Amino acid sequence: xSYPVYRGSMVTASSPDGLPVVNPTRERxxxxxxxxxxTSKDQLGPFPLSERSATMETLAANAVMAGCKSSxxxxxxxxxxxxxxxxxxxxxxxxxxxxxxxxxxxxxxVVEELDINSGTNAFGQGSKPNATIGRALTFVxxxxxxxxxxxxxxxxxxxxxKFGLCIAENEFESPWEPLHVERGFDANENTVTVLTTEAxxxxxxxxxxxxxxxxxxxxxxMSVLGANTTYLSERAEPCLVLxxxxxxxxxxxxxxxxxxxxxxxxxxxxxHKELRDQGMYDTQDGSxxxxxxxxxxxxxxxxxxxxxxxxxxxxVAGGTGRHSLFLSSFGDSRSVTRLIQ
Amino acid sequence: MTSQDEEILNPFADEIEAKxxxxxxxxxxxxxxRIGLFSNTKxxxxxFLREVGAQLEADYDVDVSEVVYKDVATSAADEDIYExxxxxxxxxxxxxxxxxxxxxxxxxxxxxxxxxxxxxVFCTEEFTTLCQYEAENQxxxxxxxxxxxxxxxxxxxxxxxxxxxxxxxxTSVTEALTTDPEVLVDLYQGKYTGxxxxxLV
Numbered sequence: 090x091s092y093p094v095y096r097g098s099m100v101t102a103s104s105p106d107g108l109p110v111v112n113p114t115r116e117r118x119x120x121x122x123x124x125x126x127x128t129s130k131d132q133l134g135p136f137p138l139s140e141r142s143a144t145m146e147t148l149a150a151n152a153v154m155a156g157c158k159s160s161x162x163x164x165x166x167x168x169x170x171x172x173x174x175x176x177x178x179x180x181x182x183x184x185x186x187x188x189x190x191x192x193x194x195x196x197x198x199v200v201e202e203l204d205i206n207s208g209t210n211a212f213g214q215g216s217k218p219n220a221t222i223g224r225a226l227t228f229v230x231x232x233x234x235x236x237x238x239x240x241x242x243x244x245x246x247x248x249x250x251k252f253g254l255c256i257a258e259n260e261f262e263s264p265w266e267p268l269h270v271e272r273g274f275d276a277n278e279n280t281v282t283v284l285t286t287e288a289x290x291x292x293x294x295x296x297x298x299x300x301x302x303x304x305x306x307x308x309x310x311m312s313v314l315g316a317n318t319t320y321l322s323e324r325a326e327p328c329l330v331l332x333x334x335x336x337x338x339x340x341x342x343x344x345x346x347x348x349x350x351x352x353x354x355x356x357x358x359x360x361h362k363e364l365r366d367q368g369m370y371d372t373q374d375g376s377x378x379x380x381x382x383x384x385x386x387x388x389x390x391x392x393x394x395x396x397x398x399x400x401x402x403x404x405v406a407g408g409t410g411r412h413s414l415f416l417s418s419f420g421d422s423r424s425v426t427r428l429i430q
Numbered sequence: 431m432t433s434q435d436e437e438i439l440n441p442f443a444d445e446i447e448a449k450x451x452x453x454x455x456x457x458x459x460x461x462x463x464r465i466g467l468f469s470n471t472k473x474x475x476x477x478f479l480r481e482v483g484a485q486l487e488a489d490y491d492v493d494v495s496e497v498v499y500k501d502v503a504t505s506a507a508d509e510d511i512y513e514x515x516x517x518x519x520x521x522x523x524x525x526x527x528x529x530x531x532x533x534x535x536x537x538x539x540x541x542x543x544x545x546x547x548x549x550x551v552f553c554t555e556e557f558t559t560l561c562q563y564e565a566e567n568q569x570x571x572x573x574x575x576x577x578x579x580x581x582x583x584x585x586x587x588x589x590x591x592x593x594x595x596x597x598x599x600x601t602s603v604t605e606a607l608t609t610d611p612e613v614l615v616d617l618y619q620g621k622y623t624g625x626x627x628x629x630l631v
Contacts, residue, residue, distance in 0.1 A: 115437040134443070138533065138560070140567040141443035150439040180537070181504045181530030184560055233443040235567075240626050241560050243529030321502065371473055421504035421530075 105154075105231040106224065106252055113150035121149050125159040133169060137180035139235030151232055155225035155253070160203055161218055163429050164255075164281055165225045168193045171283040171425040172226070178422040182285045183236040187317065188248040189285045189419040191230075193223055193255040194404065196269035197279035199429060200257040207257035209408025212289055223253025248288040256406055262333035263405035264340030271346065272426045279429040284328060284402060285419035287317075292413040294335070300342035303335050303413075304349065308357035311394060311415045318394045319359060320369035321420025322382055325395045328402040328416040329353065335413045336405045346403055354398040358391035451540050451568045453611040454548045457520060460604050461491045466518035468511075470503045470535050473583040474590045475524040478552065481591040482522060485600055500538070503531035507538050516545055520607050526553035526561050527582055536564045539573060549573075550606045552599075554580035558622035566623060572615035574606030575622065 104110045111117070122128075127145050134142025143151075152165050172179045172191050182189055195205050206216035214220065236242040244251070260267040269280040294306040311318070311327050318325040329349070331339070339349060361383065364370050370383065382392050395401060402424060407414075418424070457463055465486065467479040476497040483494035498514060500507035507515075515521050521542055526532030532553060539549045551573065553561045558577050565573040578594050585593065606614065 112436070113439045113441060115439055118439050136443075138564055138567065139443065140449060143443040146439065147441060147443055150441045154441060178505060178530075180533050184533040185504070185530035186528040187530065228441065232441045235563070241563050243532070243557065243560060321504065323502070419504075421502055 105228050108252075110154040111156055113153045117153050118146060118149050121153050121159045121162070122146065125149070125162040127162060133166070134173070134233070136173065136230070136234035138183055138241050139233065141233055141235070143229065143233045147233065148229060151228040152221075152225040155228050156217070156221040157225050158217070158221075161222050161225070164193070164195060164199065164203070164218075164222050167427050167429045168222070168226055168281045168283055169229060171281055171427040174425045176423040177283060177285070177425050178419065179234075182419055182422060183230055183234055184241060184243055185419070186243050186245045187419060188244055188246055188251070188287045189317070189422075190248070190251045190254070191226060191283045192250065192286045192416070193226065194268060194282040194284065195255065195257040195280070196260065196267050196274075196282070197429070198277060199279035200260070205255070205257040207259040207406050208262075211256045211259070211406050211408075212254070212414070219255050220253065223255035225253070227251060227253045250286065250288045254286070258404045259333060259406045262336070264336055265346040265405070268402070268404045269426060274426070274428070280426050281429055282424055282426040284326065284416070284424040285422040286328060286416040289330065289414040289416050292415055293411070294413075295411045298338060300339040300344040300348075301352070303338050304352045305356070307413060307415070308353055311353065312357040312359050314359065314363065314367050316394070316417040317420035318417045319364070322393065322395055324423060325420045326400055326402050326418045326424055327353065327357065327394050328404075328418060330404055330406050330414040330416065332407040332410055332413050333405055334409070334411050347398075349403050350401045351398040353401040353403075354393050354395060357394045359394075360388070361386045361390045361392055362388040364392055449567075449569045451544055451570045453570055453572055453614065454543045454546045456548050456609055456611065456614075457607050460486065460607055463519040464493045464495070464517075466495045466515050466521040467497045468515055468521050468523045468538070469497050469499050470523065470525065470531055470538070471499055471501075472503050472525060472527055472531055474585060474587065477587040477590045478578070478582065478594060479522060479524045481595040482600065482603065485595065486603070489600070490604075503528075503534065505534055506541070512538075512541055512545070515542060516547055518547065520548045520550075522550050522552070522603065524552040525578065525582070526551065526557040527580065529557070529560065532557040532561050533564060536561050536568075540568055540570065543570065543573065548607055550603050551575045552578055554578050554582060556580045559626040562618070562620075562622040566619070571619035572611055572617070574602070574614055574618055576602045576606065577622070
């Protein structure tokens with residue numbers, strides 16, 4: 090299979106995602122790099138599946154095509170770098186039949202500077218940085234990494250998040266330390282966190298008015314047959330995005346973020362009997378994931394959806410409303426947080 | 431300058447890194463050799479491998495291993511699994527029947543070939559293009575990828591043996607293990623990706 094060949098005679102760049110793109114003219118790309126302050130001649134890569142690297146000019150061309158402002162480029166580059174870390178498993182993510190794809194979570198003062206939406210409809214339409222940062226990553230995975238739907242990107246269904254998914258944590262309305270502080274960064278530092286995820290699943294609870302009540306609904310939504318986190322639990326990072334209202338209810342009872350994560354570990358569980366011969370757990374032969382929690386358990390043992398209470402990823406995002414979100418991670422992948430350069 | 435004259439930059443990367451992966455030397459014969467069976471844990475992969483192994487043992491003086499499993503299909507095998515597999519004269523790997531498992535099956539094959547153990551990768555027809563694309567990008571276009579019919583995961587073990595392990599597959603296996611790497615390039619380069627290239631614009 091020949092690698093996609095740029096047709097020099099074209100006056101409009103072909104669109105990777107089917108939507109119109111901004112033409113990456115030399116003038117636009119050079120101005121983009123200039124205003125972004127990027128002068129590096131370094132290449133980024135190699136990217137699986139193509140094993141190719143890309144120059145800053147090529148990456149900028151993709152960001153321009155996606156509609157990014159030059160001020161977003163640092164977030165784009167840092168997010169791309171983060172997904173190249175071995176533990177992120179981009180190699181498996183880009184090719185998989187699963188719907189999983191990298192999601193970008195931004196923390197720090199840059200959220201306000203770039204006006205990245207962390208509030209109402211943060212996972213939806215309507216915000217240029219949210220829409221175009223995620224889209225730029227998707228373009229690089231398609232144009233540079235060679236993830237071509239149907240040929241090398243083998244997603245059975247894919248999902249709307251594969252057009253690009255970038256959000257910011259709603260740090261101002263979170264009762265707890267933000268994600269990047271939890272991971273050892275200073276509150277004033279800017280970071281991206283990348284997490285392989287499927288499209289989010291709504292957790293609606295308009296009734297519960299205690300921490301345990303809200304989280305009981307949440308864990309019921311998170312412990313389901315068919316989610317990758319249920320079976321690939323050895324490295325899974327089940328992600329709970331709490332709305333500010335749900336977070337406030339939980340915090341009102343004095344619960345810390347660690348308490349939330351511990352509750353997920355303790356109660357988002359499925360019995361060993363229910364797990365067997367479903368999903369990715371086959372007892373008929375040796376074909377099954379040998380994740381640690383399942384080994385040698387009795388029928389009535391409740392199996393957690395991750396290996397330890399530290400593994401759930403909990404953040405606050407969204408606006409008004411008593412809804413939270415569950416994002417099931419790819420499973421065999423670990424999220425990565427990096428400083429934005 | 432009109433818009434017709436504006437230079438549009440190429441959004442594609444234009445150079446492949448030199449990975450340096452090489453195919454291992456092949457065997458002079460499949461007689462008197464020890465062949466390892468390596469499952470990536472995908473459903474029925476072990477039944478498929480056992481049947482291939484049984485038929486090889488019926489036809490040749492080969493010693494076929496018990497099935498060796500890695501922990502999970504969606505990432506690389508642990509080093510101790512590679513160490514164990516390096517003890518065989520050749521390794522049969524099954525199989526690619528999804529995206530991430532295909533990628534990591536190819537990765538396992540690259541590691542073993544690099545270490546000098548000839549391999550055969552089995553892959554269902556839906557994923558041969560992906561597997562060969564990766565082999566080509568790793569610099570090993572001759573890596574033998576033997577195609578099997580898709581789907582295979584929901585067949586009974588008996589049907590796996592009777593319907594999926596064909597004479598053509600067994601011929602391909604022995605050919606892949608005993609044919610010089612230069613000739614394997616002629617046999618495999620573009621075998622699956624060539625047909626797919628016309629789908630790319």
